Amino acid sequence: MKWTELCDETCPVARSLSVVGDRWTLLILRDAFRGVRRFEQFQTNLGVTRHVLVERLRRLEAAGVLRREVYQERPLRHEYRLTERGKELSPVLVLLGDWGGRHLPREDGTRLTYAFRDTGEAIAPALADARTGRLVDPRNMTARIEPPEAPPETLAAMPAGDAGSA
Amino acid sequence: MKWTELCDETCPVARSLSVVGDRWTLLILRDAFRGVRRFEQFQTNLGVTRHVLVERLRRLEAAGVLRREVYQERPLRHEYRLTERGKELSPVLVLLGDWGGRHLPREDGTRLTYAFRDTGEAIAPALADARTGRLVDPRNMTARIEPPEAPPETLAAMPAGDAGSA
DNA sequence: AAGCTAGGTTCCCTTTCGGAACGTGTCAAG
DNA sequence: CTTGACACGTTCCGAAAGGGAACCTAGCTT
Numbered sequence: 001m002k003w004t005e006l007c008d009e010t011c012p013v014a015r016s017l018s019v020v021g022d023r024w025t026l027l028i029l030r031d032a033f034r035g036v037r038r039f040e041q042f043q044t045n046l047g048v049t050r051h052v053l054v055e056r057l058r059r060l061e062a063a064g065v066l067r068r069e070v071y072q073e074r075p076l077r078h079e080y081r082l083t084e085r086g087k088e089l090s091p092v093l094v095l096l097g098d099w100g101g102r103h104l105p106r107e108d109g110t111r112l113t114y115a116f117r118d119t120g121e122a123i124a125p126a127l128a129d130a131r132t133g134r135l136v137d138p139r140n141m142t143a144r145i146e147p148p149e150a151p152p153e154t155l156a157a158m159p160a161g162d163a164g165s166a
Numbered sequence: 167m168k169w170t171e172l173c174d175e176t177c178p179v180a181r182s183l184s185v186v187g188d189r190w191t192l193l194i195l196r197d198a199f200r201g202v203r204r205f206e207q208f209q210t211n212l213g214v215t216r217h218v219l220v221e222r223l224r225r226l227e228a229a230g231v232l233r234r235e236v237y238q239e240r241p242l243r244h245e246y247r248l249t250e251r252g253k254e255l256s257p258v259l260v261l262l263g264d265w266g267g268r269h270l271p272r273e274d275g276t277r278l279t280y281a282f283r284d285t286g287e288a289i290a291p292a293l294a295d296a297r298t299g300r301l302v303d304p305r306n307m308t309a310r311i312e313p314p315e316a317p318p319e320t321l322a323a324m325p326a327g328d329a330g331s332a
Numbered sequence: 333a334a335g336c337t338a339g340g341t342t343c344c345c346t347t348t349c350g351g352a353a354c355g356t357g358t359c360a361a362g
Numbered sequence: 363c364t365t366g367a368c369a370c371g372t373t374c375c376g377a378a379a380g381g382g383a384a385c386c387t388a389g390c391t392t
């Protein structure tokens with residue numbers, strides 16, 4: 001299987017990985033969430049080679065995850081900003097970081113913690129259902145493939161909630 | 167920066183990616199969550215080449231994400247099972263799949279949905295705090311690097327560590 | 333002019349990957 | 363007793379991707 005064929009896969013995980021599933025892309029996004037926007041800064045922070053960085057930024061732009069925006073006219077310069085679609089990847093990075101923090105500790109013991117900005121309360125990241133707020137135990141979860149936007153009576157009794165518009 | 171140096175990074179996202187941050191590893195884990203355990207089945211499902219698959223399985227085993235277990239003695243055979251540590255990656259894959267499902271739809275319109283096993287209620291995956299169950303809006307979240315978790319006495323007795331600057 | 337900055341390009345060489353064949357230990361069939 | 367099948371690798375080769383470093387472009391500064 002060629003890597004580029006993943007975008008046609010039935011599994012949405014595979015399709016996601018066709019965009020973010022390489023060595024550098026998620027690190028680029030991590031930096032983007034930290035506020036990095038400029039080419040040079042990505043390059044310096046990550047230590048990725050320049051042509052790889054160009055290629056990844058182009059791919060993320062093509063996927064609608066980043067947007068290229070002019071920030072200076074006279075020598076024409078662009079910066080890369082997260083789109084809404086890109087920002088929605090934030091929870092993935094948070095959970096990934098949390099996992100790494102718990103299972104791959106640093107030698108020196110420093111660790112990254114998350115907290116609510118408003119209350120300062122520490123966050124223990126977990127998966128939940130957006131509508132009910134109920135926490136999701138993976139063992140109590142099923143996944144299944146559904147046909148195109150058919151109104152399946154099995155689940156259609158739900159109120160039309162805003163599914164993840166952020 | 168060499169890829170293998172990532173495991174020393176301050177950022178736990180980078181450390182996680184030193185384990186799962188390549189093209190095939192997350193797909194292997196996705197299959198593992200679906201119940202795949204045998205080499206041949208991973209290989210057939212994914213279409214990954216055999217030596218790459220061997221290398222990834224070894225890495226995941228070394229990282230404590232998969233465990234190699236004998237399932238047959240006479241021609242000695244092993245299978246690969248998720249450890250607890252591995253199972254804790256499940257939320258990452260769920261969120262990643264959800265993102266892909268929402269933003270990278272298939273041509274034919276089929277989509278993957280999640281539901282609670284007990285109630286059958288659909289799940290809209292989101293990030294929440296495990297302790298309070300409160301949903302986390304990424305904009306209302308801060309991250310910061312903390313010194314080693316240590317009893318206050320020990321902490322006071324130690325020379326002030328630096329909080330790595332990335 | 334020379335140098336600086338920011339964002340790429342180009343070149344070369346090494347590593348990794350994809351594809352396919354081969355190896356190993358055991359059983360079952362012919 | 364040979365052949366084939368099965369499951370899990372291993373080996374080999376050519377192609378692709380990646381790392382490292384120099385170079386290019388456009389405008390501004392000294």
